Amino acid sequence: MDIYVALLLFTAITSYLLWFTFISRSLRGPRVWPLLGSLPGLIENFERMHDWMADNLRACGGTYQTCICAVPFLARKQGLVTVTCDPRNLEHILKTRFDNYPKGPTWQAVFHDLLGFGIFNSDGDTWLFQRKTAALEFTTRTLRQAMARWVNRAIHGRLCPILETAQSEAKPVDMQDLMLRLTFDNICGLAFGGDPHTLVPGLPENGFANAFDRATEACLQRFVFTEIIWRLKKWLRLGLEVSLSRSLVKIDDYLSEVIDKRKEELMNRQKDYDDLLSRFMKRKEYSSYSDKFLQHVALNFILAGRDTSSVALSWFFWLVIQNPRVEEKVLLEICTVLTETRGADMAKWVDEPLDFEEVDRLVYLKAALSETLRLYPSVPEDSKHVVADDVLPDGTFVPAGSSISYSIYSAGRMQSTWGEDCLEFKPERWLSPDGTKFIMHDHFKFVAFNAGPRICLGKDLAYLQMKSVAASVLLRHRLAVAPGHKVEQKMSMTLFMKHGLKVDVHQRDLTQVIANMKQETEN
Numbered sequence: 435m436d437i438y439v440a441l442l443l444f445t446a447i448t449s450y451l452l453w454f455t456f457i458s459r460s461l462r463g464p465r466v467w468p469l470l471g472s473l474p475g476l477i478e479n480f481e482r483m484h485d486w487m488a489d490n491l492r493a494c495g496g497t498y499q500t501c502i503c504a505v506p507f508l509a510r511k512q513g514l515v516t517v518t519c520d521p522r523n524l525e526h527i528l529k530t531r532f533d534n535y536p537k538g539p540t541w542q543a544v545f546h547d548l549l550g551f552g553i554f555n556s557d558g559d560t561w562l563f564q565r566k567t568a569a570l571e572f573t574t575r576t577l578r579q580a581m582a583r584w585v586n587r588a589i590h591g592r593l594c595p596i597l598e599t600a601q602s603e604a605k606p607v608d609m610q611d612l613m614l615r616l617t618f619d620n621i622c623g624l625a626f627g628g629d630p631h632t633l634v635p636g637l638p639e640n641g642f643a644n645a646f647d648r649a650t651e652a653c654l655q656r657f658v659f660t661e662i663i664w665r666l667k668k669w670l671r672l673g674l675e676v677s678l679s680r681s682l683v684k685i686d687d688y689l690s691e692v693i694d695k696r697k698e699e700l701m702n703r704q705k706d707y708d709d710l711l712s713r714f715m716k717r718k719e720y721s722s723y724s725d726k727f728l729q730h731v732a733l734n735f736i737l738a739g740r741d742t743s744s745v746a747l748s749w750f751f752w753l754v755i756q757n758p759r760v761e762e763k764v765l766l767e768i769c770t771v772l773t774e775t776r777g778a779d780m781a782k783w784v785d786e787p788l789d790f791e792e793v794d795r796l797v798y799l800k801a802a803l804s805e806t807l808r809l810y811p812s813v814p815e816d817s818k819h820v821v822a823d824d825v826l827p828d829g830t831f832v833p834a835g836s837s838i839s840y841s842i843y844s845a846g847r848m849q850s851t852w853g854e855d856c857l858e859f860k861p862e863r864w865l866s867p868d869g870t871k872f873i874m875h876d877h878f879k880f881v882a883f884n885a886g887p888r889i890c891l892g893k894d895l896a897y898l899q900m901k902s903v904a905a906s907v908l909l910r911h912r913l914a915v916a917p918g919h920k921v922e923q924k925m926s927m928t929l930f931m932k933h934g935l936k937v938d939v940h941q942r943d944l945t946q947v948i949a950n951m952k953q954e955t956e957n
Contacts, residue, residue, distance in 0.1 A: 581895045582790060613743075627712060645684035714731055742928070746812050749806050760802055768908070801863075820834055915937055919933065
């Protein structure tokens with residue numbers, strides 16, 4: 435009997451090693467280990483995950499396949515991951531064969547407790563209905579005006595006083611934290627007309643904001659584990675799954691109160707609201723919307739509109755600090771516009787934040803923000819589920835049931851796409867030869883706002899907010915990274931700075947900028 439067991443075991447091991455040799459030779463990219471697949475490499479490079487993926491993609495010509503689980507029958511589909519940043523493949527995935535690459539069951543299961551079947555966590559007809567409804571609202575000028583009001587109020591009444599206090603007291607501030615608070619207040623105002631007041635003196639804690647942060651953190655942690663493990667933890671009420679349950683109760687209570695109050699106000703015509711929630715509630719289809727659906731509408735837009743802009747602004751301020759040439763050109767443009775719109779009296783430049791027309795004229799600033807997003811996209815990676823067998827434009831075969839990840843971070847750092855200076859912070863690459871017009875690159879080269887049918891509806895609103903905040907801060911203050919503060923990436927689905935962005939705030943001296951502006955005018 436022992437001989438038969440030994441023989442069976444030997445046969446099984448030999449068969450596995452033959453299979454593993456075959457499968458590992460067919461895969462390009464990071465090394466695949468027996469049973470563990472590419473997990474050792476992922477763990478070893480976790481703190482530099484995005485750069486590690488970019489290194490692998492450069493070495494493999496823009497696409498590679500790896501095996502997360504080197505176990506027969508699982509490796510072919512569930513364990514196989516295709517990683518790409520090739521613009522041809524991105525167009526194929528995000529546009530040409532859009533229906534074959536949905537978010538899929540894994541993504542939806544992870545975020546369902548928080549986002550339900552909202553626009554950012556749904557596929558098919560459910561997604562299409564919400565997309566069409568939201569698209570109608572995002573094209574209205576009144577929504578842009580509403581966004582401008584929330585942004586300008588946050589800048590003038592909240593951000594500027596906090597920075598002025600930090601300057602007078604010579605105390606560093608965390609710009610990433612301030613930007614998160616600013617964008618959270620703004621997106622809550624735009625999404626459901628509420629103001630959580632997180633960006634106010636003293637920077638108080640806010641129950642809804644904290645619950646939202648804990649819920650998103652818990653959902654993101656689910657990606658680290660297999661679905662079986664996190665569902666078991668949820669059932670046993672372990673770890674962050676407990677925090678998620680408690681946070682969801684607080685979020686539900688807060689938004690239920692908002693929705694009930696808004697129903698009453700709209701019914702009694704007490705006030706004409708222009709937020710997204712009210713706009714959904716005013717539509718003819720409103721009778722078919724449940725309160726839970728309306729909550730998910732609000733939460734989906736908060737998730738999309740808060741972290742993305744705040745993280746982009748944080749990296750922008752850091753890059754500007756590292757590149758004085760770019761900072762000077764941004765300031766020169768702002769001063770030129772304000773001279774033409776408000777006159778030469780600099781006191782009038784800081785009385786109020788920039789208005790619509792003034793912000794729209796800041797072409798170089800938009801280029802600098804776009805260059806920031808190319809190098810440090812707010813969402814560095816996204817993934818899709820493969821419905822049916824397919825062949826990508828570069829010849830890579832992807833089987834049904836597998837997953838495909840596209841690295842947005844790597845897409846902005848490939849020499850084959852952006853040239854030999856691809857790692858340089860160079861806003862000029864977004865401008866016309868004479869430097870007067872903004873030139874948007876192909877959406878499948880620059881994927882920071884997604885592309886295809888799922889391209890970001892709020893892209894223009896995001897630029898409006900980022901340009902307004904950036905111009906107001908740089909016009910008034912010179913920022914410098916606080917001594918000893920280390921800036922590095924946090925490994926999460928959003929490209930946060932791991933330790934924030936601690937800066938010293940100094941008074942801006944525009945004397946030299948004005949002198950340069952006059953000299954340029956004379957020339």
